[in-house]
Amino acid sequence: MDYFSKMSDAEYNQFIEDIIQKKSLTDDDIRSMLSATDKAGLQRMFDAAVSVKNHYFGNDVYLYSFVYFSTYCKNQCTFCYYNAKNKIDRYRITPEELRTMCEELKNEGVHMIDLTMGEDPHFHNKPENLLEFVRIAKEVTGLPVMVSPGVVDNDFIQALSKEGANFFALYQETYQEELYEKLRAGQSFEERFQARLNAKAAGICIEDGILTGFSKMKLSNGEPVSPSVSDDIESAVASIRGMQKADPDQVRVMTFEPQPGTPLAGTTQASDLMELKVISVLRFVFPDRLIPASLDVAGIPGMVDRLNAGANVVTSIISADSKLEGVVNFDRDVSLNERKRDAKSVIEKLNEMGLARGSQENFEAYLNRNKSS
Numbered sequence: 001m002d003y004f005s006k007m008s009d010a011e012y013n014q015f016i017e018d019i020i021q022k023k024s025l026t027d028d029d030i031r032s033m034l035s036a037t038d039k040a041g042l043q044r045m046f047d048a049a050v051s052v053k054n055h056y057f058g059n060d061v062y063l064y065s066f067v068y069f070s071t072y073c074k075n076q077c078t079f080c081y082y083n084a085k086n087k088i089d090r091y092r093i094t095p096e097e098l099r100t101m102c103e104e105l106k107n108e109g110v111h112m113i114d115l116t117m118g119e120d121p122h123f124h125n126k127p128e129n130l131l132e133f134v135r136i137a138k139e140v141t142g143l144p145v146m147v148s149p150g151v152v153d154n155d156f157i158q159a160l161s162k163e164g165a166n167f168f169a170l171y172q173e174t175y176q177e178e179l180y181e182k183l184r185a186g187q188s189f190e191e192r193f194q195a196r197l198n199a200k201a202a203g204i205c206i207e208d209g210i211l212t213g214f215s216k217m218k219l220s221n222g223e224p225v226s227p228s229v230s231d232d233i234e235s236a237v238a239s240i241r242g243m244q245k246a247d248p249d250q251v252r253v254m255t256f257e258p259q260p261g262t263p264l265a266g267t268t269q270a271s272d273l274m275e276l277k278v279i280s281v282l283r284f285v286f287p288d289r290l291i292p293a294s295l296d297v298a299g300i301p302g303m304v305d306r307l308n309a310g311a312n313v314v315t316s317i318i319s320a321d322s323k324l325e326g327v328v329n330f331d332r333d334v335s336l337n338e339r340k341r342d343a344k345s346v347i348e349k350l351n352e353m354g355l356a357r358g359s360q361e362n363f364e365a366y367l368n369r370n371k372s373s
């Protein structure tokens with residue numbers, strides 16, 4: 001029987017209490033949870049994760065506005081639409097365009113502005129250009145700012161800290177190094193990990209993230225990406241343990257979605273059930289941390305599933321009339337006015353679910369509490 005199906009009600013309640021008290025799970029506990037198939041047992045797992053989330057965050061949900069300000073990138077990640085070799089239309093917005101966008105974003109009800117870029121040399125090699133963007137976003141919106149600049153050196157991170165950047169997002173994607181090399185081709189595993197540590201040491205909150213859905217990944221010749229590491233459960237166990245090492249303030253998982261024009265384009269899309277299970281396990285392993293429900297994989301219906309699995313943040317919110325891209329962009333072919341990943345649509349759905357936009361004060365208290373811990 002599945003991990004949660006076999007528990008009595010008393011054991012189930014004790015499990016939730018133990019997790020709230022930060023009792024650790026073993027690797028076998030995690031394996032057993034992730035291999036669950038029984039519907040009732042899965043529902044119990046999702047409900048337990050929501051109970052733990054409620055203990056720490058109540059009904060509050062935090063919202064991040066996604067500003068993908070440059071889709072240029074020098075890297076060749078095999079899973080990514082924006083990898084340097086993909087022949088796609090790209091853009092880089094100007095400081096004036098960012099200022100105009102931020103004027104609109106400041107009244108939308110989001111808690112943080114997420115400034116994301118590919119490793120675009122215009123910013124990556126010239127920190128002053130990114131620092132100017134952080135300054136504009138903070139000045140115009142008065143909100144905390146997350147930066148996702150890729151791997152940058154410690155001087156760059158110190159400058160971001162000085163400029164007031166609040167969050168540094170950098171996803172390892174996997175802690176199985178053999179698989180990492182296939183995904184983030186030509187990039188150092190260690191340098192990526194170290195950049196996150198440097199940001200934390202500089203007083204910036206950090207986010208790490210992993211992918212799931214590897215078992216379906218295939219290269220264009222039909223070969224599995226990496227036969228020895230294609231098991232999604234073992235991969236998730238290794239990656240959850242890897243993420244714990246840097247004590248991140250926010251942890252995420254996303255289902256790999258095959259992207260046109262990339263080496264993994266021919267892969268079959270995995271269902272997002274494993275992502276939902278991993279979200280619950282993340283809630284058990286990181287009970288008091290922020291866990292996103294991204295709109296980028298399955299829009300608002302997908303957000304509902306992820307919040308019901310234990311997430312408490314909504315990311316990849318894009319204004320109704322914005323022409324900017326998401327990262328995975330499940331809705332790339334959808335017209336702008338049908339896209340529905342704007343803050344108003346999100347807040348309406350939260351209210352229908354009995355959840356609420358959390359206060360800005362509580363969100364900033366979270367950022368500061370972790371800054372000083």
Ligand code: SF4
Pocket residue numbers: 073074075076077080081082083084117118119150
């Ligand atoms: S994942 Fe990031 S670093 Fe890798 S190719 Fe895409 S934009 Fe560039």
